[in-house]
Amino acid sequence: MGSVTGDSVFDVMGFVLAGGRSSRMGSDKGLVELEGRPLIEWAIGTLQAAGIPVRIAGAREEVRGRLEEYAAVVPDAAPGHGPLAGICAGLSSTMAAHAVFLPVDVPLMPPALIRYLIRHAQITGAVVTVASVNGLPQTFPAVIARGMRPALDKRLRNRELGCLAAFEAAAVELGQKMAVIPAEVLVQCGQVAHPDALSVIRWFMNVNTGPDLRLASSMRQARVS
Numbered sequence: 001m002g003s004v005t006g007d008s009v010f011d012v013m014g015f016v017l018a019g020g021r022s023s024r025m026g027s028d029k030g031l032v033e034l035e036g037r038p039l040i041e042w043a044i045g046t047l048q049a050a051g052i053p054v055r056i057a058g059a060r061e062e063v064r065g066r067l068e069e070y071a072a073v074v075p076d077a078a079p080g081h082g083p084l085a086g087i088c089a090g091l092s093s094t095m096a097a098h099a100v101f102l103p104v105d106v107p108l109m110p111p112a113l114i115r116y117l118i119r120h121a122q123i124t125g126a127v128v129t130v131a132s133v134n135g136l137p138q139t140f141p142a143v144i145a146r147g148m149r150p151a152l153d154k155r156l157r158n159r160e161l162g163c164l165a166a167f168e169a170a171a172v173e174l175g176q177k178m179a180v181i182p183a184e185v186l187v188q189c190g191q192v193a194h195p196d197a198l199s200v201i202r203w204f205m206n207v208n209t210g211p212d213l214r215l216a217s218s219m220r221q222a223r224v225s
Helices: 039-049 061-067 083-092 111-124 146-157 163-173 183-188 210-224
Strands: 012-017 054-059 073-075 098-103 128-133 142-145 179-182
Touching: 012 039, 012 083, 039 054, 039 098, 039 111, 054 061, 054 083, 061 073, 073 083, 083 098, 083 142, 083 146, 083 163, 098 111, 111 128, 111 142, 111 179, 111 183, 128 163, 128 183, 142 146, 142 163, 146 163, 179 183
Parallel strands: 012 054, 012 098, 054 073, 128 179
Antiparallel strands: 098 142, 128 142
């Protein structure tokens, strides 16, 4: 489903958001290893397995050179202003109709969910598509139409930096609603499955600390052993 260089033949570009300060981890999260692979490699692999090309968005200057070893890096639109700045930078860097944004710290995310969200966005024309768990919308992964860029840029300029709120407000500005897909229903219907058979709630786990890394590894090993 598409190549891994340039804009996708399916008109989708993937972006790993890697601009956080990683204060709780103590070192840059993207380069911290889980089972011998840096988290940036896990995130890139997830998007590539979903069939889309990948870039890195929002990398801090001090680690940009090292991250460029894994994929092309898009400079942050407004350093220090969180993931919304990386999203705006990503949208401004591609001509693809849709962009998929995945944080660097969710290594348990199944590619199948991303594929489903992309298909839903393409079929319905939704300007923002995310999943929910237990009725709560999850900010990422997010499939965002390129036409959302001006509305999201405005939120960034106004320092309205909460991504989910920015998605909702920008969609309303365009006369639409954010599409929220219950992940549990997708599993129950056989539309989406995790390669390690992890439960849905685990997919969205953020790896922010050393103990988080160990927990993520133990959950994977419990399923694959």
